[in-house]
Every structure is written in C-alpha cells, then in structure tokens.
Amino acid sequence: MAAWPGVEQRKDFGRQLAGWRAATGMTQAQLAKRTCYSRSPLANAEIGRDMSIRGFWRDADDMVGANSALLAAFDQVTALVRDFQEQQASARDRERRQRAGRLIAATVQTQPSAPAEPKRCQCEAVVVGRWTGREVRALREALRMTVHDFAQRLGASDAAVSGWEHRRTPTPPKMAAQAALDQTLALADTDTKARFLLILNIPDQHA
Template sequence: MADARKDLGRQLAQWRASAGLRQVDLAKLICYSRSQIANVEVGRDNTTRLFWHNADAALGAHGALLAMFDHVHALVRDFHAQEVHAPDQERQQAATPPAPLTSPVTACPVPCRCGPTVVGRWTGREVRALREALRMSVRAFAEYLGVTMATASG
C-alpha cells in the first residue's frame, strides 16, 4: 500500500511538472501548503479526496488523478476491512476445509503504473508476500497490523 501511495504521489509530481508548475504554485492553486504537496508527492501524506479533486482540476488531469486516488483508497479500505474480519475468518477456516483457490489476482482497472496486478482477495500467500516485501518478521508484521501472529503468519 505504501508503494501504491508513492506511485500516486509520483503521478501528481509528473502532472505538476507537465503543467510547468512548482510545488508552491500548485499549493497556491488548490489552497494547500507547499510542504503538504511535497509530502504527498513522496507518498508520506495521506490526503483527502478533496485534495485530489482540486489537484486533478488544477492540473487538467480530466479525472485521472482522482481515479488513481480512488483506486488506492479502495485498496487501503479493503485491506483494513479484511484485518477486522481476520479473527472470524480464522475460526471459519479452522472449522472448514479450504475452498479451492480461484485466481485472487485481477487486472488493474486504472492506468496508474502500480503494476500489472491487484490483490482481489487476501489469502495467506498474499499476506506472506506483503510481509516479506516489507521485510518484517511475523511478530513485527502482526504488531504492525494489530493482529495475532497466527493471522499474520500467512
């Protein structure tokens, strides 16, 4: 998810540069601070949809930036929803045999250069891949997510 936010920030920087604007120029146009623009561009700041709507309009992106924000926001929302339901899912999985896997990966609907695939359903394989990509131990990853080690072990 951090990479998706960084990619979104890079897109903002590219649109801004294409428009011939400095960070301070864009900040004045959309009534935000220059430092907030800088933080968004490097993926450090999680801003609101209004920010992206204003930036999209100011840069003439015709909805591209807003669509990318909506896509990243949906990824984050789905991930957190799955975190909340993880204990219930663990109990269900322990009680029933695993269902055959359908392909959890679908094509990315937004041309955001976030990569060719998006996780549609978080299985143990995807959770493990995320943990390894973040270079975290199972214990650290579980603490980071606020779940049990069994949930995070993937």
C-alpha cells in the same frame, strides 16, 4: 501480519502528480496555493506519503489538467486500503472466536465431573389420557402458577380450577377444558414437562 497495502501505489500516483505539475510549469508552492493547501502536505503527497483527503486530489487533478487520472488513482488506492482493513477486521474477529472456542473447550475438559443426575424423561410428547384433579394440580404447580393465573391461562374461572383440584369432591374438567389443558401441557417447555411428571410421581398429599 500482512504488509499494509497501497504504499507503492501512493508513491506511484505521487510521482504522477509531480509529473503533471511539472508539465504545467507550476512549482509545489504555486500548486499548493491554488489548491488551498500548504507546500508541505503537497510535497508529502508527491513522495507517496499519506495525503488522504479526496478534495485535495480532485482540486489538484483540475489544476494540472489530469482529466481525472489522479482522482481515479486515489479512489483505487482508497478502495484497496479499505478492503485490506475489512479483511484484517474479519481475521481478528475469526481469531477471537477461535480463541473463545478453545477456551471453552479447555474449561469443559478441566471441570470435575458433575454427580450423575437422575435420568430425565423424554418430555417432548407428554400426554394425559384423562385429566383429573391430580393432573390439573400437577400441571399448575409445574407452571409455578396460582389458581387465578392458571385459570386465566386456560380461559376458565378460578372456581372451576378450584373445583377440579378439590381434594374431597373434585369436579372433572369438561371436554373443552380437557382440550385446553392438553394444549397448555403441549406448549410447555421441557423443564415444565419434567416437573409435571415429577410432581405426579410424588405421593398425593391432597387426597
């Protein structure tokens, strides 16, 4: 793991603080009192230990007349630490994704082969040349819809849908209704289209 950044920089601007303080003739106790901090945190700051309160460095900068040099050094180290933390977080996230990918790959490799499924149709371009009651019923059942819900989808009446599907005297859908059925089939998902074709291949028990 990469070393924590900013250690030497903190020591360096801690020494700067000590130098500026000494140049003013103030003791640690005197500067601590003027910045409203105790002497112990000030002593830690001067030897490079963590003193991560920006207000302290702003006040100390003013007290020793550093003309924002100490505050700028603090901001620089803070930015360095923040960038390091972001890089570490990104690296951990990347490692988690890689572990997850390896786990998925290992799981797939160790799973027993599934029984071969019947070859599924290429259902992206299923079309109907002429809609009859059989195709209408197959589409409705593939969509898992009642007559009422299916009629609502098409903008037709329940009686119209029932008439199209009637097993003895079916009423062919008009051209506008056929266009609506075409669009409904075209917008259906792949599983619905597959069910539609499977249902059509089942012998018609409603004939």
